[in-house]
Every structure is written in structure tokens, then in C-alpha cells.
Amino acid sequence: MSAALRADPLADDTIAAILAGYGGSQWEAIALVNRLLAQWQSNADVQGWQAPDGTPAPIAAALQAYLAAAATLPAWADAARIERAEELFFDMSMLSCSLLFCASLPECYVVPDLAGVLHVAGQLEAHCDYRVRSTAAMIFPVMMKGGLASPQGGGIAQILKVRLIHATIRHLIVRGNPAQAAGAAVPALDAPCRHLYDTLYNHGWDVPANGLPCNQEELAYTLLTFHYIFLRGLRRLGLGLAPQDEEAYLHAWNVVGHVLGIEDGLLTHDMAQAEASFAALQARGRQSPFLPDPRPALGAALMRAMQDQIPLRLLKPFPVLLTRYLCGDAARIDLALDQRVNLLSRALFGAGMGLARAIDSVVRLALPGFSICRMMTRIVGYQFTVKFLMNQTRPLKLPPALLNQVGHTVRAWGDDPKAPRWMNALEARLAGRKARRAAPGGQPC
Template sequence: MRDGEFTETLDSLPAAGPSWRADPLADAAIARILGPGTGARAGSGDGPDMDLIALLNGQIARWRTNADLDGWRADAGVPAHVAAALEDYVRAARVLPGWADAGQLAGAERLFMDMSMMSVTLLFCASLPECYAVPDLAAVLHTAGQLEQHTDYRVRSTAAMIFPVMMRGGLSTPAGGGVAQAIKVRLIHATIRHLILRGTPQQAVAATDAVVDDASRSPRFARLPRLAPRGPSMQEALYAHGWDSEGRGLPCNQEELAYTLLTFGYVFLRAMRRLGVGAGHDAERAYLHAWNVLGHLLGIERELMPEDMEQAQALFDAIQARARDQARTPDPRPALGQALMAALQRYIPAGLLKPFPVLLARHLCGAAVARTIGLDGHVGRPARIAFALGMGLTRAIDRLARPFFPGFSLARLATRIVGYHFTVRVLMDQTRPLKLPDALLNQVDGVVRAWTHDPQAPRWMNALERRFTVRARAATTQG
């Protein structure tokens, strides 16, 4: 696949572009369950059926491991139309694509596990910040429960999907949980679309009165007005939010889904490169392949899945370039970015290290994204100097030492230490366990415990790392 194909896809006619495409399989399932909705013309309505949504959530909560999907049936007493829709959806959605490669999936799992605690640091300081850079994606996140006020929820929900996918056999074995988590998230995306549009994406397109602008050949969508929420729930907030499809495209559309996938695949690998610990060409392709398999399970179109870093960069840059022209007022992005950094800084000791998450996010994401998500505020000069000197010295020492000591990396050590504190205090807090089945949660806990030893590092570096991490684990266990 040529790099230019991605920008050609994004530059195609808006009526056919990825911003105006959703997920037919999942959208059809939700329409069968929740009904056709009031349609994009409606300015009012009775609001979402909260009892039916609660029933739906209860059923998909049973999708714990990949084995649970084999011959899955809805509970007795579930209305026939709901049961049939969910059972049909599971049968179709759980199937891996024919191009999935077991060897590359295993290679991606090894890379994620080899990076261990560093993976968590890159998730928090590169992937999630880049997620917030696209205005309409940030707007949905903002609406879905005021997430800048519930940052831990966003972080922990993301981890609850990533860990089952990237653990050994997550996408390829019955005991894994990656497929189950993916098709659950896919159906949640469709539910969000249905609530925001107060009906199906097809209804939103049909509301154009079949009028197409002669100049741009793009559809003229009806705007959904904002309503007064009928209750405090996230679902009622989404239903009442209102939406301008002509200006924004569909919510949770193909372009936004592809961009989100890139933040966890491409951005992760790019961050490794920027820290001087790049994975190598073959490992990078394997990692992108695994995320593309996940993308298939999430309902993302194959044409929006890059196979190497060059293609990924082309697509990522094209989407971000379009996003720069889509600024919203008020802009939800700074609040989301600042809330994420504030949540991380709670676990950093006072002093020069306190601004470390912000400075690392600036380094990994770049000045433009940092400015977009509100991370360009004042940081004291001593902290900035210490960070710059530390990064420079780390890269220089790593470059000099690696030919003689292949496992030596100060950058890896530093990001592992930070990642350990984030993992133990945010993800593995025993008072707030991740929302995963017990079997998967035990697997995650075992993985995190194994991460306390870096097999690539010399013995003395592991000893140094333990001095900075063992107290964090002890403090959390006691709490």
C-alpha cells in the first residue's frame, strides 16, 4: 500500500470520506436493540431508554474472555429482539481477519512486555495526550461524563482494553481477553453514536433531504439541537448534547477511530524512537500489525490501517492537519490534557520531578500538540533545565554505552521507574481494581509483578530501579 493512498482517502469527496462513515455491523445491532430512534430531524424526544441500556450493558459484561464468545447466548428473559441482535453481532464481530498473522501477533506481545513499565509511561505521556488533539474526538470524550473530571476512569478504562489485547495470547487464544474486550468497546462506540445522533448514522445522512451542495458535492446535514438532559447519566448527557454532522461528520467516525488506533500503535513506537530505544523495523511492523488486527475487531476499515511507520506517519499527519482547521468554541482539549497531567503529577514527589509528565509529554508529542491540549503553560526554569540536561545526557550516555552493554539504557530505566509508580498507584490500586474478570485481573497483576525485573538491564541497574520502586508497591499494598 502506497503512502499517498492514505492522504488520497482523506482528500476524497466529503460525502464518501471517513468522517461520514461509521460501523454498519455494530450500528445495525444497536438499532435493532434500541430502536430506530427519533431521527436527526427531531429536536425533542423521550430520551434514551435507560432500562434497555442497562440490560444491554449487563449482557456485554458477560463477554469476559475470548472463550466466552463461543456459542454465546443471551440470558433467559432477555427480550427476543435484543437477544437475537447481540447473538448475531457476536458471531460476526469475533472473527479475526484472514490476514492476521500469529507470528506477528506474538512479536507485538513480546515488544509490549519487553517495554514493560515503560509501556505505561508512553501510554500516559504520548498516546493519551495525542488522543485529545483532535477537536471532535475530544468533544465526545468531554461529553461522555465530563472526563476531565474523571481522568482516572479514562486511563483505567483504556488500560482495561490494552492489557488484555497485548498480554500473551490476548487476540489468539481462548484464555485471552482481547477479542472480548474489543467487540465490547465496538458496541459501546455504536451506542454513543446512536445516542448522540438520536438514531442511526443512516438517519443522519437521510436527513439531508437528498440535497447536495453543487460546489463541494457534500451532503447538507441537519443539525441536532442541544436539549436539556433528563437525568445525570452519561447516556442522557450524550443524547442531549446536540451535534452538527455537517461541520463535524459523524461521531466516533472511521477517521476518528483510525486516529485513535494510531495513537496506541504508531505514537507508541514513535515515542520509543524519540527516547532513543526504537524497536527496529520488523518489531515495529509486528506491533502495527497487532493493532491493525484489533482495529478490524473494532470495526475500522482496512484502508485506514497502515502497515509500516512511514504509512502510519502519513495518515497520522493528514488527520492532525485536518484537525487543526476544526477548532471548536469552547475548546474541550486543554481541559482534558491538563486534567491528565494533573492526575499523573499527584504521584510524582514535589520538587524538580513534579513537572516531569508535562515535560515528557511535550518532548514526545511536540510543541504544537502540547499547545493544543494546554500543556504549554509555565514550568519553572530549574525543572526545564534539569529535564533538558537529563534527556541530553541520557541519550549521549546510552549511545556511547550500548555497543559495549547492549542492555544498558538510562532512558529505559527512567521511564520504567515513572511507569512503575503510575502502574502501581493508578492501575493496580487494590482499593480500585481494574474492571476486568478475575482471571484476567490476576493475569495483569502477574504481568505487573514480573515487570519489577528488567531482563535486558544489568544487575546493578535492576538494583537501582528497586530502590525507587519497591516503596511504591509497599505503600499501595498497605493502603
């Protein structure tokens, strides 16, 4: 059976058992499950979790069986590689957020079926920030120190919640367990859409044409956007990692993929394999149009969300230009990012990137940590991270302890440890934040 018609039996059976075993409406059952999932705040919480008194027995049994089967790392997980990936994520800091906004998320929207699921699941043209912030709410807990391996971390707990969210989306869209829906087209319903669940349930879905929602192929492709596209973006900025570091980063995200319910046979283990898999999945996805095409609206909403965080009018086109640079011409066309950009902004971006890479390649012979490209993308990332993701009026939807950990991590990203002091001071000035005082013994030049 095609990967587009395979989903996640463990999570799907869990949701099916919950909805079948609840005496009230399925909306009430989902609301109850969401309240129970809020108790999964750390990796320690999901080990041996017991449903509180008063929980309907079918729901308690389904969730406890799910955790017993899923709340462990795979036997092939390498602690040293995971730890190295965490170090790399921390080292890239604000740059990681630039790559999330301008590479990973845009590439997610390129595949028509996947963009269609995202559109149905959240009307993301109107609520782009929901998708971005939900994604960050998983990435940070996963990639922070101890996120996957420490009882105090929150990565496993967050992944297992997302896995059940995917199963709920599948169940509502196909109106039943996906295992019984692989060959059927689900007709749309002419019924009021009072909330997201109604929207999913009423929308309709052509399974033979589009595959199952959130299917194995789409999950594997999405995983590639979070590790392979991140690493490819670093290469395109002239900041590529050593091969062993790239493989460590791929490995950590493969562990995430396994816990998320992606079949091990769909995981990739080096950049060549990841590149081939990404190209094949993207090409296959492009052959299945989803009408009306949601991709241009999704791309425009993402660009608009980024531009809103940039104060200078001259620099507002930079997210579009950086996305074109990182994702290439095909993605630019798919997402309709080929609109005219004023000549001065385009010239400033092109000259800046070209000159920066040329200077970097020369100066790094003497100062390995020097990189103007890194500084430029960190400045962009600062706007997105601090002003958007960490906006105190709309904090990420994370447990308080985990949100505090994320805040502490982001505050530690203020200075680039690889850059000389004067570059950190310049970066702080251009980003609009206060420069930190240099630590004794810091790099002076």
C-alpha cells in the same frame, strides 16, 4: 462519503435493533445489554454465545448476530507477528505505561472533534481517571500473551464490548442510527442530565460540521496513537525497534482495529505509511474547531492525574516535560502545556535526557541492553502503573480472571531483563519499591 461521516454499520445496526426491539425505555435496554456484556469475559465466551433465558428475543438475536459476524480475527492476521508484538509489549513493561500517559493519550486529545466526543462522553476534565483506566482495561487484555488468539485470552471480548460502547455513544448523541444522521445537525435539549446517558442524549451535535461521533476517521486516528505514537515515542527516547518488530507491532494493532470495526483501507502497515496517515488526519482534524475548545482542560486533567502520583515536588513537572518531549511543539500548544515550569525541574529534565541519551549511545556499543533513558521512563511508568492503574482500592473494570492475569503480568515487570543487576537495584530504589533478588546466572554488570 468522507470517513468522518462513516461509522460502523454492524455495531450501529446492532444497537438500533436492540433499542427498537425493547418494550421499555432505551435506558433500561442499555442497562440490560451492559449486564449481558458482562458475561463476555474471555475469547471463548464470545464464540457461540447464547443469551440467557428471559432475554427479550430482539436483543438476544441482535447480540448473537453481532458476535457471529465480528468475533473472529481477519483472514490476514499473522499469528507469528501477533506473538512478537505481545513479546515486545511485555519487554517494554512499565515503559509502555509512560508512553500511554505521556504520548498516546495526549495525542488523542489534539484533534478537536475527537476531544469533543471524549468530553461529551465522560466529562473527562472531572473524571480523567475514568478515561485512562478504561483505556488500560482494553490495552492490557489485548496485548498480554494470548490476548487475541487464545480462547483463555480476553482481548477479543474486550474489543467487542468497546465497539458496542462506541455505537451506543453514536446512537445517543445523534438520537438514532447514525446511518440516518449523516446530513443533520442535532439540536441540544433543555432537559435534566441525571446520568451519562442523559448527557449524551441531550448534548446536541452538528454532524455536517463535526462529522459523526466516533467516526471512521477518528477511530483510525485513535488506533495510530496506540501503535504509531507508541513506536515513535520509543524512537524519540533512543529506544527504537528493528523495522520488522515495528511492523509486527503495527500488525497486531491493525488486527485490533479490524475487530473494533475500523475499515481495512484506513489501516497502516509500516512506519512511513503510519507517519503520513497520522500527519494528514491530525492536520485535517485541526481544521475543524470544536467550541468551546475542550483540549486544554483535558490536557490539564491528564497532567494533574500524573503529577498526583509523583511524591517529590521537584519531579512533579516531569509529566508535562516528558509529554512536550514526546509530542512536540504543536501538541504542546494545542493542549496548553506551555505553562512555566520552574527552572530547576526544567534543567534537571533537559540535562537528564540529554546526558542519558549520550551515555546510552556509547555504553550500548559494549552492553546492548544498557539504557538510562529506559530506566528513567520505567521509573515514571512504575508510579503510573502500580500506584494508579493497579490501585487495589479502584481495580480496573475487568472480569476477575482477566484482572488476575493483568496483576500477574504487572508483577512480572518488576525487573528489566535487559538491564544489568546494579541498574535494576538503582531503579528499584528510585521508584520506591523493593529490589528483587537476582536469579542465579543473572547479568552481573
